[in-house]
Amino acid sequence: MTNDAYIQVEALTKYFPVRKGFFKRVVGQVKAVDGVSFSMRRGETLGIVGESGCGKSTIGRTMIHLLEPTSGSVRFGGQDVGEMLRTDAKSLRRRMQIIFQDPYGSLNPRLTVKEIVGEGVKFHGLARGKKALDSYVADVLVEAGLLPEHRHRYPHEFSGGQRQRICIARAIAVRPEVIVCDEPVSALDVSIQSQVLNTLKDLQERERLTYLFITHDLSVVKFISDRVVIMYLGKMMEIAPTAAIFDNPLHPYAKALLSSIPMPDPTRKTEQVLLEGDIPSPINPPSGCRFHTRCPQAMERCSQSEPPMTDAGEGHGVACFLYGP
Amino acid sequence: MSLLRVNDLKTYFDTDAGLVKAVDGVSFSVEQGETLGIVGESGCGKSVLSLSVMGLLSEPSGFVAGGDILFEDTDLLRLSESSMCSVRGNRISMIFQEPMTSLNPVMTVGEQIMEPLIVHRGMTQRAAFGETVEMLKRVRIAEPAQRMREYPHQLSGGMRQRVMIAMGLVCSPSLLIADEPTTALDVTVQAQILRLMNELKSVTGSSIIFITHDLGVIAQMAERVMVMYAGRAVENRDVGPLFKEPLHPYTRGLLRSIPLFCEKQDRLSTIPGVVPSPLKKIDGCKFHSRCGYAFDRCRSEEPPLFRLGAPGKNASVRCWLHENGKRDFTEGRR
Numbered sequence A: 001m002t003n004d005a006y007i008q009v010e011a012l013t014k015y016f017p018v019r020k021g022f023f024k025r026v027v028g029q030v031k032a033v034d035g036v037s038f039s040m041r042r043g044e045t046l047g048i049v050g051e052s053g054c055g056k057s058t059i060g061r062t063m064i065h066l067l068e069p070t071s072g073s074v075r076f077g078g079q080d081v082g083e084m085l086r087t088d089a090k091s092l093r094r095r096m097q098i099i100f101q102d103p104y105g106s107l108n109p110r111l112t113v114k115e116i117v118g119e120g121v122k123f124h125g126l127a128r129g130k131k132a133l134d135s136y137v138a139d140v141l142v143e144a145g146l147l148p149e150h151r152h153r154y155p156h157e158f159s160g161g162q163r164q165r166i167c168i169a170r171a172i173a174v175r176p177e178v179i180v181c182d183e184p185v186s187a188l189d190v191s192i193q194s195q196v197l198n199t200l201k202d203l204q205e206r207e208r209l210t211y212l213f214i215t216h217d218l219s220v221v222k223f224i225s226d227r228v229v230i231m232y233l234g235k236m237m238e239i240a241p242t243a244a245i246f247d248n249p250l251h252p253y254a255k256a257l258l259s260s261i262p263m264p265d266p267t268r269k270t271e272q273v274l275l276e277g278d279i280p281s282p283i284n285p286p287s288g289c290r291f292h293t294r295c296p297q298a299m300e301r302c303s304q305s306e307p308p309m310t311d312a313g314e315g316h317g318v319a320c321f322l323y324g325p
Numbered sequence B: 001m002s003l004l005r006v007n008d009l010k011t012y013f014d015t016d017a018g019l020v021k022a023v024d025g026v027s028f029s030v031e032q033g034e035t036l037g038i039v040g041e042s043g044c045g046k047s048v049l050s051l052s053v054m055g056l057l058s059e060p061s062g063f064v065a066g067g068d069i070l071f072e073d074t075d076l077l078r079l080s081e082s083s084m085c086s087v088r089g090n091r092i093s094m095i096f097q098e099p100m101t102s103l104n105p106v107m108t109v110g111e112q113i114m115e116p117l118i119v120h121r122g123m124t125q126r127a128a129f130g131e132t133v134e135m136l137k138r139v140r141i142a143e144p145a146q147r148m149r150e151y152p153h154q155l156s157g158g159m160r161q162r163v164m165i166a167m168g169l170v171c172s173p174s175l176l177i178a179d180e181p182t183t184a185l186d187v188t189v190q191a192q193i194l195r196l197m198n199e200l201k202s203v204t205g206s207s208i209i210f211i212t213h214d215l216g217v218i219a220q221m222a223e224r225v226m227v228m229y230a231g232r233a234v235e236n237r238d239v240g241p242l243f244k245e246p247l248h249p250y251t252r253g254l255l256r257s258i259p260l261f262c263e264k265q266d267r268l269s270t271i272p273g274v275v276p277s278p279l280k281k282i283d284g285c286k287f288h289s290r291c292g293y294a295f296d297r298c299r300s301e302e303p304p305l306f307r308l309g310a311p312g313k314n315a316s317v318r319c320w321l322h323e324n325g326k327r328d329f330t331e332g333r334r
Helices: A056-063 A081-087 A089-095 A113-123 A130-143 A148-152 A160-172 A190-207 A218-224 A242-247 A252-260 B046-054 B081-087 B109-121 B125-138 B157-169 B187-204 B215-221 B239-244 B249-256 B296-300
Strands: A007-020 A025-040 A045-049 A071-076 A096-099 A178-182 A210-215 A227-232 A235-241 B004-015 B018-030 B035-039 B062-071 B092-095 B175-179 B207-212 B224-229 B232-238
Touching: A007 A056, A025 A056, A025 A071, A025 A235, A045 A056, A045 A218, A056 A178, A056 A210, A071 A081, A081 A089, A089 A096, A096 A160, A113 A130, A113 A148, A113 A160, A130 A148, A130 A160, A160 A190, A190 A218, A190 B249, A210 A218, A218 A242, A227 A242, A227 A252, A235 A242, A235 A252, A242 A252, A252 B187, B004 B046, B018 B046, B018 B062, B018 B232, B035 B046, B035 B215, B046 B062, B046 B092, B046 B175, B046 B207, B092 B157, B109 B125, B109 B157, B125 B157, B157 B175, B157 B187, B187 B215, B207 B215, B215 B239, B224 B239, B224 B249, B232 B239, B232 B249
Parallel strands: A045 A210, A045 A227, A096 A178, A178 A210, B035 B207, B035 B224, B092 B175, B175 B207
Antiparallel strands: A007 A025, A007 A071, A227 A235, B004 B018, B004 B062, B224 B232
């Protein structure tokens, strides 16, 4: 990984304190994200997949410093994001946007679409005057696959897919460079999901956007991403170009995860690497490799020390003793 | 004789905004030991259909306006509430989507699983306890006696769903209705639960109605599939032919909008538009406004379900394209 990467995430860590009792004493830490490093090129889509509680949403939020990381750094275009937030928060917030999962909870029900989408535009001075703002918002709505006349309506008048398009319009309205997409299509029906995914891809090509795409749906990630990170309990298990992950997963967890997807083809009964049990608690993660408690190939050293991320060639990294040092 | 036969079922909801025809003339049957998959997007009526079979509609707004539901030759709609109670949870049981909200938070897991045994089988507390321990072992819950004393919030999502399954199967029902049982779960846990359901089915010989929006799960679980759209069944097929050669344009669209696993595509194919509001009256085929094959007749006249193939085969499709038998899609548009 070179220093001139567009976005460079280095040892990113986020712990949440667990408080208990009357005095809300801190009794433990939820290790949501624990030492995650990766880099992104301009215009690429990096997919982050994993099951609930693996820290994928926390990565998205700490990367753009919506949540302050416990430690570690994020460099964006050569500058430290934490530093930028102190000196020039306004431009940072314009350049990095986020789309949330729940299109119902993330739109203010008392504002019209025009107010929702126009707020950032006004704040950043991208359109001056009432008329200019009005036509600006109308254009953005069209870009996001809505109609100009939708701008006078309220969120409750829209379907789930359309609401998600409002969220997309709000994000792209300020002409960002990076968008964190946090499960943007998980709440949508299949036929609507594919429409929204296509829109996201169109926008990316036209505006040269960089996406950090967080999802638990592996078929979505296969469609949208250039590279994929597989997370488990706050740790990166594997990172590789999308084709390599799907054709040749290395980490035992990646293999199990991929084999668990029910195939939409009744003639191909999925041959599953069945994992026993549930994901352990991130408050008290297992020692050593966090996956060793469920791993079918666990060895003695897996419970004692933690495997480092090893290069398996061609941009394929894996954190597992089976492949390295 | 079919285990369950539903004829022309109509379930309507009387709302302030007007009459919602959530299920509008749906017929199907489930054979002994068979898994029927019901698939469709939100609002297609698949859950309302299962609630109608269970007699669990939220009255008075929801009501069955017509049709009959024959279970082992008894019409469930004509049973009194007390006789329905002896069927529900005993011979037909149901697993709901959200294991957190459908378990009682102030009762221990054990009490909840034992309840149907005590009520329906007249078992003593002690016998029911033993039976429940056995059941929890079968759904692979470790230390069952210990778990039975715990409350739902102390269990993980996968465990709760196992408890739901144990509760559903403890009286060995002849029919299990599973309404999106794995939608709230992670994929690795989903794989465990699906495998478990298949194993238990082969042991008990129960029939399953499996309701989901996930076509991958349907392909892995069901033997026959009913595709629903806007309160209607649009296609009834065996699972193999359905996935190999979907006939209704809606089914075709659904299957093609799954991001494929085999090849990298540049753009996904989509079904244009959105599911119409159930309050809107649509002339002709309910799907015509989103259909790439629609012609004049589709806009004015609703197609009936056309039977396909041999008379004994349970295959049908609601589309004018197949009026004179199965039509080949290989030529033609889109």
